[in-house]
Amino acid sequence: MVYVIAQNGKPLMPTEHYGKVRWLLKKKRAKVVKRSPFTIQLLYGSGNERVQPVTLGVDTGYQTAGCSASTESKILFEAEEEMRNDIPKLLTERREKRKTRRSRKTRYRQARFDNRRRIEGWLPPSIEEKLSAHQEMVAFISSFLPVSSIVIETSAFDIQKIKNSDIEGKSYQEGEQLGFWNTREYVLYRDGHKCRICGGKSKDKTLEVHHVIRRSDGGTDRPDNLITLCSHCHDGVHKGIVKPIFKKAPQFKAETLMSVMRWELYSRLQKLYGKENVSMTYGYLTKNTRITHNLEKSHHVDARCIAGHPEASSDEGWYYMRKTRSHNRKIHKDTILKGGERKLNQTEKLIGGFGLFDIVRYGDDVCYIHGRRASGYFDIRKLDGARVHSGIHYRNLTLVERVNTRTIERRKPIPLLSTEAGVSSAMI
Numbered sequence: 158m159v160y161v162i163a164q165n166g167k168p169l170m171p172t173e174h175y176g177k178v179r180w181l182l183k184k185k186r187a188k189v190v191k192r193s194p195f196t197i198q199l200l201y202g203s204g205n206e207r208v209q210p211v212t213l214g215v216d217t218g219y220q221t222a223g224c225s226a227s228t229e230s231k232i233l234f235e236a237e238e239e240m241r242n243d244i245p246k247l248l249t250e251r252r253e254k255r256k257t258r259r260s261r262k263t264r265y266r267q268a269r270f271d272n273r274r275r276i277e278g279w280l281p282p283s284i285e286e287k288l289s290a291h292q293e294m295v296a297f298i299s300s301f302l303p304v305s306s307i308v309i310e311t312s313a314f315d316i317q318k319i320k321n322s323d324i325e326g327k328s329y330q331e332g333e334q335l336g337f338w339n340t341r342e343y344v345l346y347r348d349g350h351k352c353r354i355c356g357g358k359s360k361d362k363t364l365e366v367h368h369v370i371r372r373s374d375g376g377t378d379r380p381d382n383l384i385t386l387c388s389h390c391h392d393g394v395h396k397g398i399v400k401p402i403f404k405k406a407p408q409f410k411a412e413t414l415m416s417v418m419r420w421e422l423y424s425r426l427q428k429l430y431g432k433e434n435v436s437m438t439y440g441y442l443t444k445n446t447r448i449t450h451n452l453e454k455s456h457h458v459d460a461r462c463i464a465g466h467p468e469a470s471s472d473e474g475w476y477y478m479r480k481t482r483s484h485n486r487k488i489h490k491d492t493i494l495k496g497g498e499r500k501l502n503q504t505e506k507l508i509g510g511f512g513l514f515d516i517v518r519y520g521d522d523v524c525y526i527h528g529r530r531a532s533g534y535f536d537i538r539k540l541d542g543a544r545v546h547s548g549i550h551y552r553n554l555t556l557v558e559r560v561n562t563r564t565i566e567r568r569k570p571i572p573l574l575s576t577e578a579g580v581s582s583a584m585i
């Protein structure tokens with residue numbers, strides 16, 4: 158699929174008429190603006206071409222986020238993005254460095270510890286980073302697809318529904334399945350996705366929700382009668398082998414932060430793209446959609462279910478994206494050279510025309526620049542981290558694409574498409 162941008166910069170519907178794309182490029186009626194995903198910009202026309210409604214589903218994640226832009230029947234773009242996890246490490250490092258600076262013999266500085274106030278809506282930097290990564294992902298996709306509505310999952314379950322509805326035992330039998338799915342997700346969340354008997358010691362990964370008082374004995378489907386057990390312990394309880402002594406529900410921090418993040422993302426997207434264009438859904442609905450449509454469990458498929466288009470299809474595959482740091486703020490190396498000289502830590506923005514993380518071609522390999530030396534010898538790797546060469550001079554490399562903070566790689570091959578420059582779009 159080739160993504161198309163109008164002359165005025167507005168995204169249009171993508172096309173699969175590769176012949177036409179080739180002709181447009183050849184006749185200089187369009188130019189290539191991005192190689193992955195392959196995007197062209199028309200150099201003629203009004204930009205008032207008709208577009209279909211495109212829904213973008215976002216599956217928020219702590220490690221990996223998924224997104225899927227689709228119409229009812231067709232997947233237009235799907236990707237998974239790996240989040241940066243180096244923020245806490247970098248901050249700890251900085252804190253350590255500052256500590257030593259304070260104890261060094263320097264001029265007197267007045268103590269500063271009680272004169273700082275956190276601004277309203279402050280989030281831990283690790284979460285703030287993830288939040289902006291999600292925001293950037295939405296902006297990135299909106300730059301080449303005419304996204305008309307955005308759907309995000311704000312929470313795994315609908316707590317209002319659990320509180321208000323009278324989910325008695327009968328509702329389950331009457332086929333009010335979705336209500337139970339909701340409660341089930343809540344119970345799993347409350348118990349921290351851990352077995353309340355063994356706490357995960359049985360190594361059984363399958364979690365089930367157990368009725369403390371059986372339904373046949375009048376037990377309800379309300380959360381207070383439900384408890385998370387692993388399949389192993391659940392079996393044991395029903396066979397009478399394992400004594401049902403339940404441990405206290407564990408505390409979990411990451412999950413709470415994630416739910417704060419999801420709601421914050423929801424309100425920020427509403428501010429950016431308009432209240433009427435951004436809506437929300439719940440995790441239990443996504444899960445139900447995925448299972449009833451017999452779809453695989455992955456972030457980009459979940460995003461497709463969130464968008465409400467589980468029947469949409471495509472043979473295009475999906476993209477893998479990774480966020481990288483945009484700048485190295487550390488000015489000096491840690492070790493001071495003989496003679497007390499501080500060696501600079503930062504290299505030039507470009508060395509021989511190449512920047513960090515730029516996508517380059519080396520022989521038949523397409524890789525990215527992982528590390529650079531001022532001497533011009535670079536460390537080049539595949540996106541999955543496999544080293545291709547640890548010291549290759551830039552003379553042997555050709556620039557494929559300039560990368561700023563997002564590296565992107567296709568996860569399933571597509572037909573090759575030659576352009577004027579003789580470069581193919583099927584690069585990593």
Ligand SMILES: [Zn+2]
Binds near residue numbers: 352353354356359
């Ligand atoms: Zn267990």
